[in-house]
Amino acid sequence: MKKVMIIALILVGALLIPSVSANYEQTLTDQKIISVDYNEPETGASAKVIKGNFNLAFYQIENYADIDVLYVRTKVYSAGSFSNLTLAKQYDSRPQNVQFTESVSGKNIGYGTLTYNIFYDSNNIPTTIQYWIDFHEWDVTGLSGNKNVRVNLEADSPLRQYNFLYHRAGTYPSADRPVTLGGATEATGFWGYYIINTNYAWSNIIRITDDELSLIRNNDYSILTIESDENIFTEQSYDDRYIRIFPPISWNKPYF
Secondary structure, eight states, X not given: OOXXXXXXEEEEEOTTSOOOOSOEEEEEEEEEEEEEEEEEOEEEEEEEEOTTOEEEEXXXXXXXXXXXXXXXXXXXXOGGGBTTHHHHXXXXXXXXXXXXXXXXXXXXXXXXXXXXXXXXXXXXXXXXXXXXXXXXXXXXXXXXXSEEEEEEEOTTOGXXXXXXXXXXXXSOOOSSSOEEEEETTOSSOBOEEEEEEEEEEEEEEEEEOSSEXXXXXXXXXXEXXXXXXXXXXXXXXXXXXXXXXXXXXXXXXXXX
């Protein structure tokens, strides 16, 4: 599902304006990464990621249909936070394949990778860990509201061979702090610093001939305004449109 982008296409039918002849076509696009960051407060209450079973908690999951990357950095309180620090060190920076399933229905909604880095002090004691999830395929069509999504490692992933003890966030996901990552059996995720990147992509195709205007919206929202003398018609939707027009015509380039 793509995000909403509003664009105005203006077609003017006026005898004194130079006319478009033959065929005209233009693909209109807009693409960017939207980044949101926030800090989850610490409670001091401990929790555990058991054998690599992670959970993503979303506030209004429908707002994250285009999520690209989730990043979180949290504190490591001691070497004992890892039940097998040697194994955790070995797989530092090595992406692990994961499947995403909605927690209630068990429906598979995508796949991606989970990666982490461990940072150390001058005595080689771990102090901080950062996790990030890359979403390669993600389909939350039909889902809305607050949802939990299981992050399922492959059966032979080495991350399933150790546990990680952490401190929980002080709040549940909210409008200001909309996503957390943590253990699958815990009510809240890691406390710490979060970044969410969403991939915004929008496109429409406009074609104009001597007698037809075609607007191919590719399931992306736009506004079409047609003016003829003092008559103005406006249409807005996600749907493609094929409209009969009468020359002479001209059109103003779209604005965002």
